[in-house]
Amino acid sequence: MKNQWLENESKRWVEEEIIDSQQRKAILSLYPTRNNTSIFFTFALILLSLALLTFLASNWTDIYPLIRTAILIGSLMLFYFLGTRWLEQGKRLIGEVSYLIALLLFGLSIFLIGDMYHYHFNSVFTFLVWSIVALLLYLSYSSRWIWAAGILIIVVGQMVDLFGLREFSWLLFAVFILGFGIIVYIRKIRWMAVVFSLAYFIQIIGLSTEKLSFVWVTVFLILLYFIGKMTQSNVAGKVFETFAPLFMFLFAVFHVLFVDMELNFYQEINIAYFVIHIFLMSLIVLYLYSRQELFSILQLVIFIPSFVVPEISDYLASVALFIFSVSLLMEGFNRRDRQQMNIGTASFLISTFVVYTKVAWGYLSQSLFFLIAGVILLGIGYLLNRQQKVYTEGGGERNDS
Numbered sequence: 575m576k577n578q579w580l581e582n583e584s585k586r587w588v589e590e591e592i593i594d595s596q597q598r599k600a601i602l603s604l605y606p607t608r609n610n611t612s613i614f615f616t617f618a619l620i621l622l623s624l625a626l627l628t629f630l631a632s633n634w635t636d637i638y639p640l641i642r643t644a645i646l647i648g649s650l651m652l653f654y655f656l657g658t659r660w661l662e663q664g665k666r667l668i669g670e671v672s673y674l675i676a677l678l679l680f681g682l683s684i685f686l687i688g689d690m691y692h693y694h695f696n697s698v699f700t701f702l703v704w705s706i707v708a709l710l711l712y713l714s715y716s717s718r719w720i721w722a723a724g725i726l727i728i729v730v731g732q733m734v735d736l737f738g739l740r741e742f743s744w745l746l747f748a749v750f751i752l753g754f755g756i757i758v759y760i761r762k763i764r765w766m767a768v769v770f771s772l773a774y775f776i777q778i779i780g781l782s783t784e785k786l787s788f789v790w791v792t793v794f795l796i797l798l799y800f801i802g803k804m805t806q807s808n809v810a811g812k813v814f815e816t817f818a819p820l821f822m823f824l825f826a827v828f829h830v831l832f833v834d835m836e837l838n839f840y841q842e843i844n845i846a847y848f849v850i851h852i853f854l855m856s857l858i859v860l861y862l863y864s865r866q867e868l869f870s871i872l873q874l875v876i877f878i879p880s881f882v883v884p885e886i887s888d889y890l891a892s893v894a895l896f897i898f899s900v901s902l903l904m905e906g907f908n909r910r911d912r913q914q915m916n917i918g919t920a921s922f923l924i925s926t927f928v929v930y931t932k933v934a935w936g937y938l939s940q941s942l943f944f945l946i947a948g949v950i951l952l953g954i955g956y957l958l959n960r961q962q963k964v965y966t967e968g969g970g971e972r973n974d975s
Contacts, residue, residue: 646683670717698743701731709753725773736780758810767813795822796854822876826891869905895925
């Protein structure tokens with residue numbers, strides 16, 4: 575259906591002799607008919623593929639192995655061929671879905687064919703090949719959903735490797751960084767950078783928990799923050815610069831509320847951790863000082879490993895939360911940046927609530943606890959909101975970033 579607004583308006587333009595009928599037809603020809611039926615064909619394709627998969631699953635053992643292999647490979651090639659044809663015809667939605675189904679069938683084929691012929695592929699190797707194929711498929715056709723599917727394959731592969739085999743695949747991580755990460759940097763799409771940051775955080779949590787020590791999360795987040803600062807002119811760099819301290823803030827909140835000082839991972843800290851941590855922190859401080867980003871230097875307190883002093887680590891983490899939150903607020907006020915002031919306000923309120931929970935939960939009844947907490951946060955929120963208005967009403971908002 576053509577754009578109804580354009581059709582109605584163009585009729586009025588002809589009546590008012592702004593354009594003639596031939597010009598109206600030429601304008602309408604620039605906006606071809608939209609085919610809304612593609613979504614129905616897309617869902618039909620998904621349902622047909624599910625029907626195929628359920629049929630194979632229910633009758634798998636009754637099918638001759640060679641026929642199984644032919645069905646898998648044939649289906650894979652069919653969906654890839656259909657996807658290519660549809661994309662050439664401009665049917666983007668159904669073409670991308672066909673490519674995603676083909677990618678799914680490729681991964682399943684590796685597992686199923688290996689099981690049929692009693693050749694059990696290493697789980698990491700399977701996901702490594704699968705992620706590389708996803709990367710190559712993306713390079714042949716730059717669909718964001720194919721890129722996201724590749725990220726999902728890598729994260730699932732790492733979790734299987736970590737919690738199933740107790741290993742971490744650095745090859746898979748290299749594909750993640752050098753393949754999918756470079757694409758994020760080149761494409762400059764914010765949501766892709768956000769997804770990449772979340773996938774990075776999930777992997778380093780798994781690596782630190784299973785292979786190193788939970789405290790190594792801070793090193794990997796400092797590295798992400800440093801990369802973000804060095805590439806902050808890029809959309810991806812800005813996302814990394816924002817999400818690294820956010821993840822560290824959540825890590826500190828978890829530390830204050832749930833971490834028991836008797837846990838063994840505090841005893842697993844070695845000299846390598848401190849050397850790498852101090853080296854990265856020194857680089858960041860020197861870089862920020864050269865750029866006169868004093869508030870950013872103050873915010874680095876969130877990355878300081880308070881757990882090196884187990885007896886008072888939760889109190890040190892609480893102080894770090896407050897300093898980080900206040901520095902965000904001060905920077906937001908200084909730059910007249912309302913968004914940053916809102917983030918600083920939210921982090922300050924969360925820090926207050928976390929510390930209050932840590933101190934008062936065991937001494938007050940639950941109803942009194944929530945009542946006092948609500949009153950305190952309401953009062954702090956009112957004062958901060960009033961202060962924001964004082965700063966923004968005077969000179970308006972501005973953002974120097």
